[in-house]
Each structure stands twice: as structure tokens, then as C-alpha cells.
Amino acid sequence: MIKQHWAGYRSVVIAISAIAVVAIVAAGLLIVARPGATAQASATPSASALAVVSPSPSASEGPTLLPTPSGTPENSPTALASGMAYSDLDGVLTTADLAHRLPLAIMIDDSAAARPQSGFSSASIVYQAPADGGEDRYMMVFQEGTATDIGPVRSARPYFVLWAVEYKALFGHYGGDPTSLQQVIPANAKNIYNMDDLRGGSCPYHRITTRVMPHNAYTNSTVLISCAAKLHDPATYQNLPVRTFRDDSPLSQRPATQSISIPYHTGTIGYKFDPATDSYLRMVGGKPQIDPANKQQVRARNVIVIFQALSYDTVSDPGHKRPVVANVGSGKAVVFEEGNAIVGTWKKTSNTALTRFYDSSGEEIQLVRGEIFIQSVPIGMAVTYK
Numbered sequence: 001m002i003k004q005h006w007a008g009y010r011s012v013v014i015a016i017s018a019i020a021v022v023a024i025v026a027a028g029l030l031i032v033a034r035p036g037a038t039a040q041a042s043a044t045p046s047a048s049a050l051a052v053v054s055p056s057p058s059a060s061e062g063p064t065l066l067p068t069p070s071g072t073p074e075n076s077p078t079a080l081a082s083g084m085a086y087s088d089l090d091g092v093l094t095t096a097d098l099a100h101r102l103p104l105a106i107m108i109d110d111s112a113a114a115r116p117q118s119g120f121s122s123a124s125i126v127y128q129a130p131a132d133g134g135e136d137r138y139m140m141v142f143q144e145g146t147a148t149d150i151g152p153v154r155s156a157r158p159y160f161v162l163w164a165v166e167y168k169a170l171f172g173h174y175g176g177d178p179t180s181l182q183q184v185i186p187a188n189a190k191n192i193y194n195m196d197d198l199r200g201g202s203c204p205y206h207r208i209t210t211r212v213m214p215h216n217a218y219t220n221s222t223v224l225i226s227c228a229a230k231l232h233d234p235a236t237y238q239n240l241p242v243r244t245f246r247d248d249s250p251l252s253q254r255p256a257t258q259s260i261s262i263p264y265h266t267g268t269i270g271y272k273f274d275p276a277t278d279s280y281l282r283m284v285g286g287k288p289q290i291d292p293a294n295k296q297q298v299r300a301r302n303v304i305v306i307f308q309a310l311s312y313d314t315v316s317d318p319g320h321k322r323p324v325v326a327n328v329g330s331g332k333a334v335v336f337e338e339g340n341a342i343v344g345t346w347k348k349t350s351n352t353a354l355t356r357f358y359d360s361s362g363e364e365i366q367l368v369r370g371e372i373f374i375q376s377v378p379i380g381m382a383v384t385y386k
Contacts (some may be wrong), residue, residue, distance in 0.1 A: 066210035088237045089124035089143045091245025091369040098144040099239045103169035108138035109152040112216045118293040119150035129376035134265040149293040151218035156180040159325040165191040168353045169237045193233040203227035241354045246366040260385040273339040276348040301370025306346040310378040337368045
């Protein structure tokens, strides 16, 4: 029996012809494994508070392979049709060349003048975290998806650099604060492929005329990949650890609705679960978030809220109050998938380690295949869901 798998709302996910699909299915070659069900919290949290979580176990940083019913690795010829593979970052089934493409981690502006931003709908993972002046900032990480426009591109911050390091990604940005530029990026020179426009990396960037500086720097997937090749950066993922993923649950097992509210200072982020597509519709300030690159509403397959200590550095850059997000260590997390909330723990054991997510029993949470939004919020923020 051939199971339904997530191909996403992104048209680029499976880049093979309809004839090829028919041939593959007819031959009975497309077999998609569905590991065991996701463990969930024993009680549904209230809309006004999150449950206390238990300590998480030590994270294993060995490569994770998605098992098939026979126990063969995901890339075995008996596991997938020829030329197909699961993407390293979000577990989506696509062509092998896209599934293992070098990740592109791009810093994105979130000031009012920067909205609406382009590229969200094509990213594999999107991070949002506090930034300077009470605002916040994004980092979009692309792998199998291809975006015709990405931006506005902005400057680096240390904690975003350390998230990019997890994937040994091309790191695209326009400058950064002194700590990022003088300490964190140099210290991780072997763990990222730095593409800083202000320091000799202008190849992939351009300015648009419909917005004012500094909110008008843009790029796209094609030119980023081309510029990486010119610098002799690798074209593929560097065989690093990956997270675990699973297929969709049957429609009959999905809740009818779920809503999430995350009150960032520059605008509340909302998510509304859509059981028909098994995804979350994303809203900013109460309005649907539309990606100008493809005119689609932004969706998430997994929404992960991680509570992290937020402090401020007033020393390294005189005259500025730079935010410091403690993203190495562990803390409370809530993973939202398929209309359910799993209360647990996030853990990042070192600067280069992959951030992993565990349920209250200490088991690593299997994410649903597809786009992941990771929402870093200060400890104590009143995130609500129902």
C-alpha cells in the first residue's frame, strides 16, 4: 500500500514529471515509512499557561536515519524510488539533489518598514527571535525550496549565527554587531560559509527601489547558489545530524482547530490550524501573512516555541543595547503539530550541536514532514494556545 506523504504547498518540492510519478507508483516503488506516533503531554495545557516540563536527556548527535518497515535506511534503493530522498532539514520527500542541497541561512528584517517579507513559503526552517530596540528578527533556512525573492536581508546577531552553524549553512547577511563580526563568526569560520555583503560578499545581493535603505536589500535562491559555487563552497549538506520526522496522521485523527498566539513586541504572531492541509496558517498582527514572492499565505507544518533567557549587552558596542539570547543549554519548549501541543524541552549541547526537542518523558519528538517555524521567546512570555 502506498501511503500519502507530505509534498507541501511548495511547487518545487518534487521536481519530477507527472509521467514519472505514474511510472514510479505503477512499479510499486514509492514506499514511505511512518514511524510510531508522537508522544504527547498527559494533559492539554490551558490557554493561559504552559505546563512545567521535566529535564531532558543528553542529546545524541549521531546521524539519524528514517527507518522503513523493514529497517532499511532512508536512502536504500528498497526504501525510496530511484532519485528520491528525504530532505535533511524538514524531512520532505523530493529529488535527491534538492534533498541534500547546501542550506542557505539568510538574516531577514522584521521592522514595520520591512513587511511583507519575501521567501517565507519556500524555507525549510524559519527562526524568529528578539532583536535590538524591542524589535525581532528572522532567519530563513532554505534547502529543497527555491525562492524567487528573499528579503529584506539584514545584519547578523550571535545567536542566529549559532543556529546557522547547526547546519553548516551558507550564512547570508549585511554586516552585524561587533560580537558577531569580531568573535562569533571568526570562531565558527569552519562551521559556516560566510556571505557578508559588507565584507566582500556582495555577489548575491541587490537593492530594490520601492523601499528605503536599510530595508531594501534582497537576494534569491538561484543567485545565492551561483555565488556559493564561485567561492567554491560545497553544493551539498555536510553529513551532519538531522532531526526525526514522520508522515501525516489520518485526517480523522486531527483536531478540528487549534490557535496559537505569541505576543512579540513588534506584532503578535498567530497560527491557526487547518486540518484539511495538516498545517498552520500564519498571521502577523491579526492579519494573514502573505509571501510576496508567490502571493501565498505563509504556512507552517510544525510550530516550536522555545523559551530562552534574554539579557542585554551594553559593553561590546558602546551606545547600543545588544540582545543576548541564551540558545546553548536547555529549557522549556512547546511543539505544535497536527493541532496538538506537546510540552517538553529544547536542548542544544554546544555551539555547533543541533537543537533537539524532547517530550515530557524524555523521548525525542518526531516532527511532521514540512516547514518548521522555531519561535524563540523570553522566559516568562505569555504564549497562549487553545
